[in-house]
Amino acid sequence: MGTVDRIIHNRGQVAQENVDKVNAIIEKYGYKRNILASNLALNKKFRFAVFLPQYEKLEYWKSQIIGIEKAVLEFSKFGVVLDYFFYDFNEVSFKKTVQKVLEFDCDALLFAPIFHEESIHFLQEYEKRNIPVVMIDSNIDSESKHAYVGQDAFQSGYLAGRLSSFAVKNKRHILICKITREIESTSVYLQRIDGFYSFFKDHEELTNFKFSEITIKDSGFDQLTLDMFSGINSIFVPNSRAYIVAGFLEKNNIKGVRIIGYDLLKENIEYLNKGIIDFLINQRPEDQGYMGITYLYKKLVLQEETEKTHYIPLEIILKENYSPAKN
Amino acid sequence: MGTVDRIIHNRGQVAQENVDKVNAIIEKYGYKRNILASNLALNKKFRFAVFLPQYEKLEYWKSQIIGIEKAVLEFSKFGVVLDYFFYDFNEVSFKKTVQKVLEFDCDALLFAPIFHEESIHFLQEYEKRNIPVVMIDSNIDSESKHAYVGQDAFQSGYLAGRLSSFAVKNKRHILICKITREIESTSVYLQRIDGFYSFFKDHEELTNFKFSEITIKDSGFDQLTLDMFSGINSIFVPNSRAYIVAGFLEKNNIKGVRIIGYDLLKENIEYLNKGIIDFLINQRPEDQGYMGITYLYKKLVLQEETEKTHYIPLEIILKENYSPAKN
DNA sequence: TGAGTTTGCGTGTGCGTACACGGAATTTAT
């Protein structure tokens, strides 16, 4: 037993002759180590660090946490333990928390690389330490071996392009509303817009489309003006804040404008039900959190082969297929 | 150890006094039985019976099987073993196989209740035997405790209604093409149509819509005639055979008709890419199979609380968001 | 009251793996 064990874990202390013999037998009989018994004997905790923005007031991140908690409830019996690290909505807080997380000794990491630049070095560190990482929400497309759970941002923008091409009139003027906040993955943002334009590039027959862009800081309702929307038939908001535009249009009684946005926030749903927002692309945040933890569980606890990327389906939500159950 | 064990499994043979004592301690210290060790000691195989239509030539069911195999690959290390029961595309074969399955001694059952009537009694039998069942693809809405993995058929029809209301012209004539085959869940079928009409009932402002229905047997291309489609603006095919209609329209060079169908079959995708089919609602069959087995695994092996119903998202596939990766 | 029956309880072993420990075999140093 001892010798075979040493061979299986190649811990040395065994003659080459025996190594070969045992390996031959393992091969011949197709021995597979029993993960149940292994984990039982190991009697080990698996510490997953969860590094996300402070979610208290962010519906989207709250859903992510719900999914995470659901997963850890299942996996706690296998020794999975979470340690949360939350940061506030600014770069300083983010950087501080990065330090804390780096100092923390964990077996795996779940992380949303919101601040693109700052995240790169951070992630490299984990690659060096050989600690598995899963990114959720947004991906850093380096050639790293880190996993990703979330949507294909480019493709979702492309789809949004198609959705906004469902024209009532032939001539169309599309407005892209960039409503930014410091805390937001700008890369996701840009990929969506990129995908959006790509749709129209790929469809030359749709020449009768014009595009404008406006940029608003924060949740600044007051920065919107009426003339921004004159002659506009369709609006694409490449993040979750379509409700701001919808609110403005409602207040000023502007009708017949198609709005396409992201995420099933309460405010968005409200305007969806009123018929002011037409399409929302759901990112299924709860599933993302759940799948993220599940990935790490499969990788570490079960030591399975896992697929590096898990794309969440591009779920199009209309007033008519929204049901409150699915967040 | 023995006494405590007898109490935990309430196997009797222990004085009430001790039962109370032990239960008090279990309560006090929050003892949870370790499922890992339990399964290790049990050293038991979990036999799942999988009862589905012969899939060789059915793309949809093939995908289901792929998902099932993927799941069982993961769970085989926990002692999960599958036994397949396939039946041919007719009632006789179905009934024969029902007998075989009933005679087979299994711990759980995954089943697609295609033949509604015949399935009811069959499922009751498993309820009697207290064997957990998960239904995939279509649900039998009895108040049974059997689980379901699949779409909300009514809601998907409702959504299809909305999709076909994206009118280019104001006057619209919608054709509902019922292309039936013996092997098909008629209940799913009817629920979808029901949902479809309900959409228009709920939206009285859409009065300028007219409806017709045609019914075709089998994959009978030859039963279609030109006059069936005269004046039609939009077609709803409430199952996976939209490609038949699309093929007919293509052959006869009829253009500008919107087609809405189900499932990402090769033929459907072909017409989607040609722009003849506009919308496909994806049922994610691979996910269904995977989730079905996962449900039984969680229920039996992990003995977790599980949600009875797992709805697959209503994924709308357009030419622009179809990617071959997702079956 | 004693034999027979039932009920209650503890011991022991096994599930498949991990790892500490100590002894045997081999090598190196003196």
Place this chain on the structure above:
DNA sequence: ATAAATTCCGTGTACGCACACGCAAACTCA
């Protein structure tokens, strides 16, 4: 050659649970 250091290997126990087995206590009935 002998002592010391090193390499190699087997035994034993633990992980947490399930269950067979057998013994002791309590009960039944004559």
